[in-house]
Amino acid sequence: MTIVAIDGPAGAGKSTVARAVADALGFRYLDSGAMYRAVALAALERASEPAAIADSIELEMGPRVLLDGLDVTEAIRAPSVSEAASRAAADPAVRRALVVRQRRLLGDGDWVAEGRDVGTVVAPDAEVKVFLTADPAERARRRASELGAEHAMVLAEQTIRDQRDRTRQHSPLEPAPRAVVVDTTTLTLEQVVRRIVELVKGRE
Numbered sequence: 001m002t003i004v005a006i007d008g009p010a011g012a013g014k015s016t017v018a019r020a021v022a023d024a025l026g027f028r029y030l031d032s033g034a035m036y037r038a039v040a041l042a043a044l045e046r047a048s049e050p051a052a053i054a055d056s057i058e059l060e061m062g063p064r065v066l067l068d069g070l071d072v073t074e075a076i077r078a079p080s081v082s083e084a085a086s087r088a089a090a091d092p093a094v095r096r097a098l099v100v101r102q103r104r105l106l107g108d109g110d111w112v113a114e115g116r117d118v119g120t121v122v123a124p125d126a127e128v129k130v131f132l133t134a135d136p137a138e139r140a141r142r143r144a145s146e147l148g149a150e151h152a153m154v155l156a157e158q159t160i161r162d163q164r165d166r167t168r169q170h171s172p173l174e175p176a177p178r179a180v181v182v183d184t185t186t187l188t189l190e191q192v193v194r195r196i197v198e199l200v201k202g203r204e
C-alpha cells in the first residue's frame with residue numbers, strides 16, 4: 001500500500017497533477033477539497049452548520065462526487081461554494097469529521113490524495129509527500145482561465161482564501177515534514193508529473 005500526498009494552495013495545479021500521477025501509477029485518486037466543498041454545499045442547501053452535518057451526509061468520492069446520491073461534481077465548483085468551503089474548512093469539528101472519513105478511504109489500496117493537510121494530518125506516514133506551489137499571480141491566471149473568470153477578481157479572492165488557509169489555527173496550510181516542495185510556476189504538467197512519478201518509483 002502506497003500513499004502519495006500532494007498538498008498546496010489553490011491553483012498550484014494539484015488536481016490536474018494528482019489525477020495524472022494517479023493515472024501514470026495506476027493508483028486511486030482522492031480530492032479531499034471536494035469533500036469540504038460537498039459539506040459546504042450541503043450546509044448551504046439545508047441552511048445548517050457544516051459541522052452539524054459533516055459526518056452524517058452520504059458522500060461518494062470517485063470520478064463523480066455524489067452527495068446523498070445526487071451528482072454534485074459541477075455544483076461544488078461554484079464560487080459561492082468555494083467561499084463557503086474555505087470557511088467550513090476552518091472549523092475544527094468539520095476537519096475532524098472529514099479526516100476520519102479520509103483515513104477510512106485511504107486505509108486500503110494505493111492512493112494519490114490531494115488537499116492541504118494530507119501529508120501533515122490525514123496521512124502523516126504517506127510514503128511520498130509533495131508540496132506543490134506556484135507564484136500567486138500564476139495560480140490566479142490558471143484558475144481564471146479554468147473558470148472563465150476575470151484575473152483580478154480571482155487573484156483578490158485567492159489572496160483572501162490563501163490567507164485564511166495559512167493562518168487558521170487548526171491544520172494551517174504548510175509543507176509537511178519530509179515533503180518535497182515543487183514550484184510549478186515555470187514547469188509543464190508533464191515535467192511535474194514526471195518528477196513525482198520518479199519520487200514514487202525511487203522508493204520502490
Ligand code: DC
Binds near residue numbers: 010032082087118161
Ligand atoms: O482544493 P479546493 O479548492 O477544492 O479546496 C476547497 C477548500 O477546502 C479550500 O478552502 C481549502 C480547503 N481544504 C482543506 O482545508 N483541507 C483539505 N485537505 C482540502 C481542502
